[in-house]
Amino acid sequence: MNDIIIAADGLSKSYDGKPALRSLRLEVPRGSICGFLGRNGAGKTTTLKLLLGMLRRDAGTIRLFGEPINSEASSIAARRRLGFVSEDKDLYPFMTVDQTIRFTRPFFPGWRRDLEEKYMDLFQLPRKKAVPKLSKGMRTQLMLVLAMARGAELLMMDEPTSGLDPAMTEDVLQILADLAASDGTTIFFSSHQLAEVEQICDRVCIIDEGQVVIEGVLDDLKSDYRRILLVFDGIPPRELANLAGVDHLRQRGRTASLLAHGDVDGLVERARSLGPTSVEVRPVTLKELFLDHVRGE
Amino acid sequence: MLWFKAWLETRWRLVFLLGSTLMIWLAPLWLPSFGLRLPPGVPAARLWMAIQMGSVLLFIFTAIFLAGSGINTQGAYTFTPGFHGSMLFTLSLPISRRRLLFVRAGLGALQTCILVVIMACYILHLRPETTSVSQAFVYLTRTIACTMAIYALSVLLTCVLDETWHVTGAFILWTALFLMQSKFGWVARVSPLRGMSLNCYPITAPIPWAPIVASLVFACVCLCASVLVLQRKEY
Numbered sequence: 001m002n003d004i005i006i007a008a009d010g011l012s013k014s015y016d017g018k019p020a021l022r023s024l025r026l027e028v029p030r031g032s033i034c035g036f037l038g039r040n041g042a043g044k045t046t047t048l049k050l051l052l053g054m055l056r057r058d059a060g061t062i063r064l065f066g067e068p069i070n071s072e073a074s075s076i077a078a079r080r081r082l083g084f085v086s087e088d089k090d091l092y093p094f095m096t097v098d099q100t101i102r103f104t105r106p107f108f109p110g111w112r113r114d115l116e117e118k119y120m121d122l123f124q125l126p127r128k129k130a131v132p133k134l135s136k137g138m139r140t141q142l143m144l145v146l147a148m149a150r151g152a153e154l155l156m157m158d159e160p161t162s163g164l165d166p167a168m169t170e171d172v173l174q175i176l177a178d179l180a181a182s183d184g185t186t187i188f189f190s191s192h193q194l195a196e197v198e199q200i201c202d203r204v205c206i207i208d209e210g211q212v213v214i215e216g217v218l219d220d221l222k223s224d225y226r227r228i229l230l231v232f233d234g235i236p237p238r239e240l241a242n243l244a245g246v247d248h249l250r251q252r253g254r255t256a257s258l259l260a261h262g263d264v265d266g267l268v269e270r271a272r273s274l275g276p277t278s279v280e281v282r283p284v285t286l287k288e289l290f291l292d293h294v295r296g297e
Numbered sequence: 298m299l300w301f302k303a304w305l306e307t308r309w310r311l312v313f314l315l316g317s318t319l320m321i322w323l324a325p326l327w328l329p330s331f332g333l334r335l336p337p338g339v340p341a342a343r344l345w346m347a348i349q350m351g352s353v354l355l356f357i358f359t360a361i362f363l364a365g366s367g368i369n370t371q372g373a374y375t376f377t378p379g380f381h382g383s384m385l386f387t388l389s390l391p392i393s394r395r396r397l398l399f400v401r402a403g404l405g406a407l408q409t410c411i412l413v414v415i416m417a418c419y420i421l422h423l424r425p426e427t428t429s430v431s432q433a434f435v436y437l438t439r440t441i442a443c444t445m446a447i448y449a450l451s452v453l454l455t456c457v458l459d460e461t462w463h464v465t466g467a468f469i470l471w472t473a474l475f476l477m478q479s480k481f482g483w484v485a486r487v488s489p490l491r492g493m494s495l496n497c498y499p500i501t502a503p504i505p506w507a508p509i510v511a512s513l514v515f516a517c518v519c520l521c522a523s524v525l526v527l528q529r530k531e532y
Contacts, residue, residue, distance in 0.1 A: 072394070073393075
């Protein structure tokens with residue numbers, strides 16, 4: 001059994017000569033919940049579409065469930081083992097809820113009627129209702145039923161909670177967390193909601209301008225990175241930016257804010273030698289990590 | 298279950314076409330009640346010829362209309378350019394694009410054939426002269442073959458154009474072919490449009506193999522091209 005469910009290496013994709021992904025490297029281990037973060041246009045949806053075979057890559061390799069995805073047949077075999085929830089949650093407007101389920105069921109030999117019933121009851125979706133008459137929240141629920149009842153080993157989701165009210169968002173996140181915990185389903189989802197990612201993800205991957213800027217176990221990242229606030233009598237010295245371990249430096253007046261990782265204690269000692277009047281070391285939030293890496297503040 | 302989806306997305310097109318055909322056929326019954334009558338002295342044969350010429354347009358429209366609702370037009374809720382709607386759901390299923398196309402095109406072709414057979418039989422029924430079974434078979438065969446060429450080209454167009462433009466594009470292309478028929482003799486010999494028309498190939502004449510074979514070859518080429526386009530297309 002392969003422990004890396006999604007492995008992409010050197011993945012590149014351009015649209016009309018404009019690069020959308022630049023040598024992207026990504027690894028998602030089995031059973032993890034991985035949040036895929038980035039600004040609009042960073043390449044999140046492009047990555048998901050490449051993984052699903054909707055787009056052709058310019059360069060690089062993709063392995064899903066340990067198998068290389070290099071043909072339509074290998075992509076189909078992988079799609080049989082995964083579920084996808086698109087951002088707009090669009091299903092066939094000419095079908096009812098029940099027809100949509102009956103249409104999807106035969107494509108997946110591992111379809112679990114018990115899960116179908118369980119989630120249909122949980123969401124209280126009306127089987128006879130036409131899809132266009134469903135709210136966006138109900139369409140999200142239907143897509144989740146379709147994705148989860150097929151017994152998918154991997155769920156790929158593009159903004160799964162967009163358009164949902166807070167209560168529904170909380171329910172969906174809880175279900176995803178339960179699914180990963182009980183069935184060992186790997187969940188890979190893109191989101192703009194950092195709080196959601198922080199709530200349920202054990203891994204994060206942040207991309208910017210088509211490249212991964214930070215990736216890893218969320219707790220490890222939070223413990224590796226620290227915010228160091230330094231106050232000087234005058235303008236902070238320029239040497240701060242050159243100190244080893246400084247990822248980003250932000251200056252405002254007499255204050256310098258460093259995002260640092262690695263040997264933070266050593267870095268603090270070196271920073272003290274530059275004569276600050278006060279030094280404060282704080283843990284970082286995912287939001288800080290995200291903003292510092294994608295905006296370079 | 299792909300046939301189920303194809304049926305659900307095309308059934309109203311079929312109903313619309315059946316309804317339209319019925320309206321046209323029943324016209325002789327209800328037009329006189331509005332005071333519309335044939336001018337005196339118009340021979341029945343001439344009237345029938347006009348009906349069957351008009352039916353060619355109906356065959357063309359049927360083929361083009363039933364080829365719609367392809368994968369390019371699965372915008373479920375909005376029709377914003379570049380918005381793919383349910384297409385992403387379809388493409389995330391474990392199905393090859395070739396299978397997607399063949400099931401959809403196959404069902405559409407079957408619906409087209411059924412409508413063409415109904416319409417063609419009615420035209421033969423209206424024919425002033427008696428039509429033998431073999432004559433009817435030849436007429437139906439060439440009409441279906443030629444309609445399939447129109448249908449297959451429309452399928453190809455649906456792979457590259459959206460719903461609105463595929464209809465417009467198909468009509469432009471067939472109008473261009475119609476105009477070319479009068480300029481180039483070789484085009485006229487193999488044109489599906491002429492193959493469908495009884496006055497071009499009278500029903501007593503031998504089987505017009507050229508338009509039949511040309512139409513079937515053209516339909517196969519269009520379907521193969523559609524598969525290639527669909528497999529290379531990015532969504």
